[in-house]
Amino acid sequence: MKHIPRKRFGQHFLTDQGIIEGIVQAIAPRAGQAVVEIGPGLAALTQPLVERLGHLTVIELDRDLAQQLRAHPQLTVVESDVLKVDFRQLAFTAGNAGKVRVVGNLPYNISTPILFHLLDAVDVIEDQHFMLQKEVIDRMVAAPSTSDYGRLSVMLQWRYAMENVLFVPPQSFDPPPRVDSAVVRMVPHAHPAALDVKLLSQLVQVAFSQRRKLLRHTLGQWLTARGFPGAFDVQRRAEEVPVAEYVALAQQVAAVAM
Structure with a gap:
């Protein structure tokens, strides 16, 4: 049939x-x-x-x-x-x-x-x-x-x-x-970076929410609202940031929140 x-x-x-x-x-x-x-x-x-x-x-x-x-x-x-x-x-x-x-x-x-x-x-x-x-x-x-x-x-x-x-x-x-x-x-990857996947997902979603704008309008405001004291270049667009930098930022944000 x-x-x-x-x-x-x-x-x-x-x-x-x-x-x-x-x-x-x-x-x-x-x-x-x-x-x-x-x-x-x-x-x-x-x-x-x-x-x-x-x-x-x-x-x-x-x-x-x-x-x-x-x-x-x-x-x-x-x-x-x-x-x-x-x-x-x-x-x-x-x-x-x-x-x-x-x-x-x-x-x-x-x-x-x-x-x-x-x-x-x-x-x-x-x-x-x-x-x-x-x-x-x-x-x-x-x-x-x-x-x-x-x-x-x-x-x-x-x-x-x-x-x-x-x-x-x-x-x-x-x-x-x-x-x-x-x-x-x-x-x-055999040895992936240890991180909070949900936090990375949220961070990346915010970053690409307005991909034509500089990150200071999206991710920059999100980091400020979380009281993030670290340095991150928000004078770029989301698509200019390599994967490793997003991962490192997620780890730093998680460390501040602990």
Whole structure:
């Protein structure tokens, strides 16, 4: 029975065999590794992965697709909204109390919430390979002083080394999306800076709230309201500040508040 893609789930099924092989090569799965796939859909990527791994855990929200996937003896199917999945628990079971690798063609309508949900469990994740809207990946990997550099860049780069590894055109899917896609590799930093993630998020959100204005109008006022006595150059725009400076500022603000 042919599955009709559901708009509410943001379903676009990958059909290009050359692209599928390119993604598998980028992931480089090895037998016995604990891997979790988000949104397996019609198993285009699932099948070549499980052939190399021997076993694969998949997270699928669509009830009909989950039922089809359960017929595969080498798959553990988690039928759930990925935003409700406890990846720490999943790592404990799938990864034998170790770490998991996470892959998937993420639904573009909720890709950013998924990335932040995984950030909460980053300490149990070995690496991530995701297909996303190319525009989103451009923002994720953007360097300072570029138009793509923003809150998403800072919030992910402080915790991951990331690279755009593959371009995926619309015609690689059925139905074709209206945007270009790409595949990103995300490897958690081995020794990340210790900080209050919620504080960094708030600080960065304030900084980029009016990105065309100098930071003295936004972040400068926020720091003054908090009684921050340190030195920080607010005569710049938010996009001119490197990730390391935002991280250092978050640490200093936290220290003052203690």
